[in-house]
Amino acid sequence: MDTWSYLWQGFLSVFQPQHLLFCVIGVVAGQVIGALPGIGSVSGVALLLPLTFGMDPESAIIMLTGIYYGCMYGGTVSAVLIDIPGDSAAIMTGLDGHRLALQGRGGQALFMAAVGSFIAGTFGILMLTLFAPPLARFGLRFGPPETAALMLLALTSLGWLTGESAAKGLLSALLGLFLAVIGVDSVSGRPRFTMGVIDLMDGIPFLPVVIGIFGITQVLLWLESRAQWKVMKANLGLRAILPSVQEWAVSKWAIVRGTIIGFFVGLMPGAGATTASFLSYTIERQSSRRAHLFGKGAIEGVAAPESANNAAAIAAYVPLLSLGIPGSATTAVLMGGLMLWGLRPGPLLFRDAPEFVWGLIASMYVANFLLLAVNTLAIPPMIRILSIPAPVLMAIVSVISIVGAYCIDNSVFDIWLALGAGVLGYFMHKLKIPVPPVVLGLVLGPDLETAMRQSFMLSKGSVAIFFTRPIALGLLIATALFLSAPAIGGLLRRRRSPSRQPAEGQG
Amino acid sequence: MSVDSVLGVAASVGGLLLIWQGRGFGYWVHLSGPGPGFFPVVLGLLLQPVAVLLVVGGRTVGEKPDWSRSGLRAVGAGALAFAVTIWLVSWLGMLVTVGLYTLVWLRLVGRYAWPRVVALAAGTVLAVYLIFVLWLRVPFPTGILPL
Incomplete structure (x- = not known):
């Protein structure tokens, strides 16, 4: 069967009434929880994952996609109406979106964000459909050295690009890799760093850690700040949310540019939706004739970053599905969810379980459409949910974290792990150590270790194996460039600055 | 000493512990290649340059976390x-x-x-x-x- 036949089969599966219902539930639940202030897309996906545990794999994956989609968009609603972005990818949307809401045009901002997200999402999924299968075929040529080099590149770039300090990002990635080491070594059967705790013999399970580090951490941070929020009132009738002809005219190219920038930035592990939205907003402002309106309520200032972050969120699926490398914390959580059903994203999945891959991709098309429908028709009831007072919301997050961590493996020990991860997440937050690299390190750790050990076994201990195979060498050069880029940039700036100083002094 | 510098020192000590423990697990097993301690040793070694970056960065930044x-x-x-x-x-x-x-x-x-x-x-x-x-x-x- 070719790509399109598989995709057709995928659509047939998604359009079964039961699957369609799960997709709708996923999109709505994802959007609601992703929109709640302080939760955002990663926590949203982590907290809603337990909802899929009792299902058959196909339904679970379809619902997961809906949750992912809903959560990715949910952050925009709170950014526009409360001025608290649900996640960092929605920060730029909130700049102009909230200004528009203050002017009574919150409805138009949300509608334009939904349309931009829909167009960007559709483009992204189409690109995924076209390019993921050939990339996966290329990925089948990867041996252990190439796999290890690719994972090192992903970890380095995510560590380097998230947060304010590259060193802290790398520290976070190494911490994740260390957590992945804990447990019985699969080759020799020797326990490592288990401290005699029997529950740790199987290793540290991924999902309780994710639930703790995103869910419980949020509760602890809120206890410290006791932040309250107020939802802006907006006219959300269908007529009131439709933008004017002029607003369409200024937004259409912003959506196109945002989509293209977002997709290509999102392909790179670590860069993700946040970088894409920052970049597209900056480019839009610099190239716009209405630059003076940016930050004061320019609708294209909503359209561009929102399209970019959605395109980037889809682009992150390309390395995830074709090479098994999650490009962001959210896709890492999603990967953990897929692995619960024994589905290991990567090139082999396209070959061995095409019905799942194409069911997943087809459900993305459907979830994208559902998101547009939900956001034009069902925003008002959702906004009422946003008005939940902070203490009630945090009680709900606590309960979901406790119950969710338990029901992964019906284990009370997993709730203790989630609490430990929550406290760790709190201290990481206070010390400004980014959390996404820990998650990626934990999910990629076992495979990275296996790939490295197999590589050194093949080479009988020689590191030359990484430098004599072209793909592995190319990936290592890319990693080295990543690591050295800020240093080279700093040197270049330092060289330029002495020649500028006199000119500045004269001016 | 700034928080980042303390973090760097802790990372370095943690890395050294990983190397020590890793060697105890068995770094290399004759005929079968890398042992159970191989990866912890690699992690411990990688932590050292990161620790240096943290200490050096901490000397210039010197930021304190907002704890009350x-x-x-x-x-x-x-x-x-x-x-x-x-x-x-x-x-x-x-x-x-x-x-x-x-x-x-x-x-x-x-x-x-x-x-x-x-x-x-x-x-x-x-x-x-x-x-x-x-x-x-x-x-x-x-x-x-x-x-």
């Missing part, structure tokens, strides 16, 4: 409440514990009136029961109570 005594006390109380709740799950069962947690939280943290607190806690327990017990068929611990 009252904030830390609130976080400590929250973590303790979580710990007591988890401990109670095995004794009282999941549903009763979740109900108690919500009750105490909404009364002490939210400072709501009792009727509202009871209604919200009952709603939470009902939602957990409907989703996790009836729909997803999760076998919750029941503890000493038959719930």
Whole structure:
């Protein structure tokens, strides 16, 4: 069967009434929880994952996609109406979106964000459909050295690009890799760093850690700040949310540019939706004739970053599905969810379980459409949910974290792990150590270790194996460039600055 | 010494411990290649340059985290409440514990009136029961109570 036949089969599966219902539930639940202030897309996906545990794999994956989609968009609603972005990818949307809401045009901002997200999402999924299968075929040529080099590149770039300090990002990635080491070594059967705790013999399970580090951490941070929020009132009738002809005219190219920038930035592990939205907003402002309106309520200032972050969120699926490398914390959580059903994203999945891959991709098309429908028709009831007072919301997050961590493996020990991860997440937050690299390190750790050990076994201990195979060498050069880029940039700036100083002094 | 420098020193010491422990696990096994200690040793080695970057960066930045005594006390109380709740799950069962947690939280943290607190806690327990017990068929611990 070719790509399109598989995709057709995928659509047939998604359009079964039961699957369609799960997709709708996923999109709505994802959007609601992703929109709640302080939760955002990663926590949203982590907290809603337990909802899929009792299902058959196909339904679970379809619902997961809906949750992912809903959560990715949910952050925009709170950014526009409360001025608290649900996640960092929605920060730029909130700049102009909230200004528009203050002017009574919150409805138009949300509608334009939904349309931009829909167009960007559709483009992204189409690109995924076209390019993921050939990339996966290329990925089948990867041996252990190439796999290890690719994972090192992903970890380095995510560590380097998230947060304010590259060193802290790398520290976070190494911490994740260390957590992945804990447990019985699969080759020799020797326990490592288990401290005699029997529950740790199987290793540290991924999902309780994710639930703790995103869910419980949020509760602890809120206890410290006791932040309250107020939802802006907006006219959300269908007529009131439709933008004017002029607003369409200024937004259409912003959506196109945002989509293209977002997709290509999102392909790179670590860069993700946040970088894409920052970049597209900056480019839009610099190239716009209405630059003076940016930050004061320019609708294209909503359209561009929102399209970019959605395109980037889809682009992150390309390395995830074709090479098994999650490009962001959210896709890492999603990967953990897929692995619960024994589905290991990567090139082999396209070959061995095409019905799942194409069911997943087809459900993305459907979830994208559902998101547009939900956001034009069902925003008002959702906004009422946003008005939940902070203490009630945090009680709900606590309960979901406790119950969710338990029901992964019906284990009370997993709730203790989630609490430990929550406290760790709190201290990481206070010390400004980014959390996404820990998650990626934990999910990629076992495979990275296996790939490295197999590589050194093949080479009988020689590191030359990484430098004599072209793909592995190319990936290592890319990693080295990543690591050295800020240093080279700093040197270049330092060289330029002495020649500028006199000119500045004269001016 | 800035927080980043302390973090760098801790990372370096942690890395050295990983190398030491890793060597104990067996770094290289004759004929079969890298042993169980191989990867921990690699991680320990990689931590060293990261630690240097942190210490060097910490000397120039020298930032202090925004910690307050009252904030830390609130976080400590929250973590303790979580710990007591988890401990109670095995004794009282999941549903009763979740109900108690919500009750105490909404009364002490939210400072709501009792009727509202009871209604919200009952709603939470009902939602957990409907989703996790009836729909997803999760076998919750029941503890000493038959719930």
